[in-house]
Amino acid sequence: MSPRTHIVGAGLIGASIGIGLTAEGWSVTIEDNDDEAQALARSIGAGDALGDAQPELVIVAVPPSAAAAVVAAALGRFPDAVVTDVASVKAPIAAAAHATGASSRYVGSHPMAGREVSGGLGAQGDLFKARPWVLCPNGAAEDAVALVARVPEALQCDVVTMDAEAHDAAVARVSHAPQVAASAVAAALGILDADDVALAGQGLRDVTRIAASLPGMWADIARLNRAHLVETLDHIIADLEEVREADDIGEALTDLIDRGRYETARIPGKHGGATRDWTPVTVIVPDTPGQLLRLLAHTAEVDVNVEDIAIEHSPRQPVGLTTLYVLPSHAPDLVAALERQGWEIAAS
Amino acid sequence: MSPRTHIVGAGLIGASIGIGLTAEGWSVTIEDNDDEAQALARSIGAGDALGDAQPELVIVAVPPSAAAAVVAAALGRFPDAVVTDVASVKAPIAAAAHATGASSRYVGSHPMAGREVSGGLGAQGDLFKARPWVLCPNGAAEDAVALVARVPEALQCDVVTMDAEAHDAAVARVSHAPQVAASAVAAALGILDADDVALAGQGLRDVTRIAASLPGMWADIARLNRAHLVETLDHIIADLEEVREADDIGEALTDLIDRGRYETARIPGKHGGATRDWTPVTVIVPDTPGQLLRLLAHTAEVDVNVEDIAIEHSPRQPVGLTTLYVLPSHAPDLVAALERQGWEIAAS
Structure with a gap:
C-alpha cells in the first residue's frame, strides 16, 4: 500500500513527481501558493486537492531559497507525516529541520534531473527515471528513511544515500563549481571578434556547453552552498594561479594536466564503473x-x-x-x- | 603543376601532410633527424629522400619548441624556397623568421586537427580534411602566401587567414585556457571519494572531457604562448574571484552566467553560422x-x-x-x- 502523499509546490519538479507517483497508483495531493500553478498541476494529473485525510508523506518541492522554511512549516503542520524536500543543497535544510526538534521525521532528497530540463509546463512522470536520487537521512528514523525511499523506487531512480554535508561538498565540486568555471571560460571570449571565435573546436564547445544554460536557480544554489562553492573555487583559482605564476609555465601545466587526468578517470562512465578507455x-x-x-x-x-x-x-x-x-x-x-x-x- | 615540396619532421603532422599531398599527385620529400621516424615516413608513402632538385616549398613540422630555429635554418638552407611551419603558436616563429631578413618567404600555418588525434603511427592523408587551417602571412610576399595556401587547398581544409599575434591571442582563449580550466575543474575532484564523484552528471563530463587528454605538446604551447595564456587566465581568475568575494554570491554568479551565455551564443555551430537554438x-x-x-x-x-x-x-x-x-x-x-x-x- 503506497503512502498518502502530499506535494507542496507545483513547479516542474513537484508536478513531475506528482504525475509519476499518480501513474504508479499512489494517492497524491498537491498544492501551490500560486493558484494558477496549482490549478494547472491538478489539471494534468499531478495530484488532487488536499482533503480531510492527513498525508503520511509530504514532499516539499519549492525553490531552494524557500525550502528550509517550508520544510520546517510542514513538520509542524503535518505532525504525523514524514517530510522530504527536493532542493539541490541539503545541509541548510537539514539544519532547519533539526531546529524544529522533529528531524526524526525529515529526510532530505535531491533528485538529479538532467540539465536539459526546464520550464514548469514540461512536467512529466518519468523526468527522474534512471537518474540518481540522493537521500540524506541525517538522523531521521529508519522507517522515515524507508518511507521516503519508496518515492525514488516508484519513479525507478538510482537511490544513493549520503550525509547532507558530504552531499553539498560533492555537488559543489561535480556541479556548482564546474558551472562557474564553464561560464568564466565562456566570458573570456568577450574580447574576440567573430573570426577569432570561429577557431573554436570541439574542446571549447564541450567545456562551455553548460555555460549556455539559463541562470535559473543558480543564484539560490550558490547562496545556500556558498561555503563549499567558495572552497572549490579557491582550489581551482589556486591551480590556475600556480600555472600563471610558475617560473616554467610548461612544467606547471603538465603537472596540472596530469592531476586532472587522474581525476577524470574516476568520473563514472557506464553503470557505475570507472570511465572505460574507449x-x-x-x-x-x-x-x-x-x-x-x-x-x-x-x-x-x-x-x-x-x-x-x-x-x-x-x-x-x-x-x-x-x-x-x-x-x-x-x-x-x-x-x-x-x-x-x-x-x-x-x-x- | 604542384610545387616540389620538402617536409622537415616526420611525426604525425608531417607524415600526414606528406601522405595527403602525395595522394594528390604532389612531388614530396621528407626528412627527420630521427632515422627511424624518417624511414617509417618514407615507407608509408609520406615522401621520398631529398634529391638534387631544390624544393620550392618547405614545410617545417617539428615540435613547437623547435619550430622557430628550424624555420630560420630552413630559410637559410633553401634560399629559393617558401617556408611554412605547422606549430600551434605563431608569433614567436614569425619573429624568428623576421630576424633572418628572409621573412618575405615565410608564411605561418596552423592546421587545426582534432583533439582525438595523437601518436606518430596514426599518420593519414585526410587528418586535416574539413578542419580549419590558419595562414599567418605577416608580411610575406603575395606569391609566397598563394603557394603555401595550395597545401590546405589540396588537403581540402577550411583556409582562414589572420595575423600571427591575433591568432595566438585567439587560441589562448578558445583552446589553451579552456584546457587549463578543464584540468583545474577535474583536479578539484581530488578530495572526493568514489561515491561522491558518482554524482557527476553530463555537465561535469562535458567540462572535463578535454582534461582527460595527454599532456602532449601542452608544455611547449604554454611556454610559447605564455603572455596570451596568462592574460586569459587572469580574466578567468578575476571572474571566479568576483563570484567568490561577492557580498551576494547569487547575484554575482547570475551576472557571470549571463555574460557566459552571451559569449557561448557566438561560438559557431554549423557551417560558420551562430549556434542554432536546437x-x-x-x-x-x-x-x-x-x-x-x-x-x-x-x-x-x-x-x-x-x-x-x-x-x-x-x-x-x-x-x-x-x-x-x-x-x-x-x-x-x-x-x-x-x-x-x-x-x-x-x-x-
Whole structure:
C-alpha cells in the first residue's frame, strides 16, 4: 500500500513527481501558493486537492531559497507525516529541520534531473527515471528513511544515500563549481571578434556547453552552498594561479594536466564503473539527413556497440566529423567495415 | 603543376601532410633527424629522400619548441624556397623568421586537427580534411602566401587567414585556457571519494572531457604562448574571484552566467553560422547493441535531421539517456513519432 502523499509546490519538479507517483497508483495531493500553478498541476494529473485525510508523506518541492522554511512549516503542520524536500543543497535544510526538534521525521532528497530540463509546463512522470536520487537521512528514523525511499523506487531512480554535508561538498565540486568555471571560460571570449571565435573546436564547445544554460536557480544554489562553492573555487583559482605564476609555465601545466587526468578517470562512465578507455573512430559524414543512420547501420552490421558519439559540424563546409567511441578491441573491425562501405575515416 | 615540396619532421603532422599531398599527385620529400621516424615516413608513402632538385616549398613540422630555429635554418638552407611551419603558436616563429631578413618567404600555418588525434603511427592523408587551417602571412610576399595556401587547398581544409599575434591571442582563449580550466575543474575532484564523484552528471563530463587528454605538446604551447595564456587566465581568475568575494554570491554568479551565455551564443555551430537554438529530445534507451540505431531509424522515418547527439549512460542501470538535438520545428513530430514506436521520452 503506497503512502498518502502530499506535494507542496507545483513547479516542474513537484508536478513531475506528482504525475509519476499518480501513474504508479499512489494517492497524491498537491498544492501551490500560486493558484494558477496549482490549478494547472491538478489539471494534468499531478495530484488532487488536499482533503480531510492527513498525508503520511509530504514532499516539499519549492525553490531552494524557500525550502528550509517550508520544510520546517510542514513538520509542524503535518505532525504525523514524514517530510522530504527536493532542493539541490541539503545541509541548510537539514539544519532547519533539526531546529524544529522533529528531524526524526525529515529526510532530505535531491533528485538529479538532467540539465536539459526546464520550464514548469514540461512536467512529466518519468523526468527522474534512471537518474540518481540522493537521500540524506541525517538522523531521521529508519522507517522515515524507508518511507521516503519508496518515492525514488516508484519513479525507478538510482537511490544513493549520503550525509547532507558530504552531499553539498560533492555537488559543489561535480556541479556548482564546474558551472562557474564553464561560464568564466565562456566570458573570456568577450574580447574576440567573430573570426577569432570561429577557431573554436570541439574542446571549447564541450567545456562551455553548460555555460549556455539559463541562470535559473543558480543564484539560490550558490547562496545556500556558498561555503563549499567558495572552497572549490579557491582550489581551482589556486591551480590556475600556480600555472600563471610558475617560473616554467610548461612544467606547471603538465603537472596540472596530469592531476586532472587522474581525476577524470574516476568520473563514472557506464553503470557505475570507472570511465572505460574507449577508442575514438572519427568519420567524415556528409551533413544531410540519414547519413548518421547509415553510419550506425554499418556499425551495427559488425556487432559493434557505440558507447558514445560526438558530432562536430565543420564551419563553412557541408560535412561534419562524427566520432564513435567503441571498445578498443572493436575499433580495428569497425574501421575496416566502415572503409569497406566507403566511409572516410578521419582519425582512429 | 604542384610545387616540389620538402617536409622537415616526420611525426604525425608531417607524415600526414606528406601522405595527403602525395595522394594528390604532389612531388614530396621528407626528412627527420630521427632515422627511424624518417624511414617509417618514407615507407608509408609520406615522401621520398631529398634529391638534387631544390624544393620550392618547405614545410617545417617539428615540435613547437623547435619550430622557430628550424624555420630560420630552413630559410637559410633553401634560399629559393617558401617556408611554412605547422606549430600551434605563431608569433614567436614569425619573429624568428623576421630576424633572418628572409621573412618575405615565410608564411605561418596552423592546421587545426582534432583533439582525438595523437601518436606518430596514426599518420593519414585526410587528418586535416574539413578542419580549419590558419595562414599567418605577416608580411610575406603575395606569391609566397598563394603557394603555401595550395597545401590546405589540396588537403581540402577550411583556409582562414589572420595575423600571427591575433591568432595566438585567439587560441589562448578558445583552446589553451579552456584546457587549463578543464584540468583545474577535474583536479578539484581530488578530495572526493568514489561515491561522491558518482554524482557527476553530463555537465561535469562535458567540462572535463578535454582534461582527460595527454599532456602532449601542452608544455611547449604554454611556454610559447605564455603572455596570451596568462592574460586569459587572469580574466578567468578575476571572474571566479568576483563570484567568490561577492557580498551576494547569487547575484554575482547570475551576472557571470549571463555574460557566459552571451559569449557561448557566438561560438559557431554549423557551417560558420551562430549556434542554432536546437531543441533537445531526451529518450530512454536500453544499453544494448542496436538500440541507438533503432532510435535513429525511427527518427529518419519522419525526416528529422539530428543536429547533435549526447549519450548519458546511467550509473548502475542498464539504460542510458540519449538526447537528440533537432530544429525546434521538428521536435513535436519527432516526439510523437518516437512515442508511437514505443520509446519513452524523458524530456523534450
